Amino acid sequence: MNKTIFIAAAFALSATTAMAQNAPAADPAKVDAIIKDMFAKVSPEWQARTNLDETQRVCTDSRNQPNAQQAEAIQKRELATVVQPADGKFLGDWKKGFQVANTGTGGQFSDRPGGPIGANCFACHQMDPKELSYGTLGPSLAGYGKDRNYDPQVIKDTWTKVYNAQAVFACSNMPRFGSMKFLTEAQLKDVMAYLFDKESPVNK
């Protein structure tokens, strides 16, 4: 690349980066109205999903950068929604947990009615170190239980994390699987077992 082109390319890149970091000039109310309009023809139940709850509103308005006070309020509010397993047992069947982690259907327009509902953990996390296909938005969870010595307190804390990621980290990109009633208690236990069972491929 000759020097002039290089400088021009570098300038274009820095200009794009600067633009991406600035809040857009668009009026948030207009953006909300456009989104609502896009979903105008779906059932009222689906339309309701475009209404942001208080946590989503603060995260949207702060572009996922809540100040310390907002972050504390979010974590407190979200933690209050976490329900511990009724029988006190956090771990189910890791084989079923793999299905939960590896299924990306559920909660979408395109779903087959009555079809499987999964959490698609693999879309954001490495889990089984032998699996080649995974996303990297979240940290690797390979060896998760083993690396933490299967510590009972960590197991308890991870239940909270998977039940409601924002109870631990305000404005996390990770869905609130338990609190949003997306996964059942049994599915949560199974995916927990996928992370913490000694026999799970995650810990091999």
Ligand code: HEC
């Ligand atoms: C849309 C992406 C996304 C999906 C899907 C997702 N996660 Fe996450 N997860 C994240 C991100 C981003 C983080 C790091 C930020 C945070 O801690 O919230 C994270 C953090 C975590 C952590 C804490 C890791 C640590 O540092 O100890 C655990 C455990 C976890 N996820 C488990 C799961 C499980 C289990 C599933 C499926 C049931 C899942 N995640 C699905 C994005 C996701």
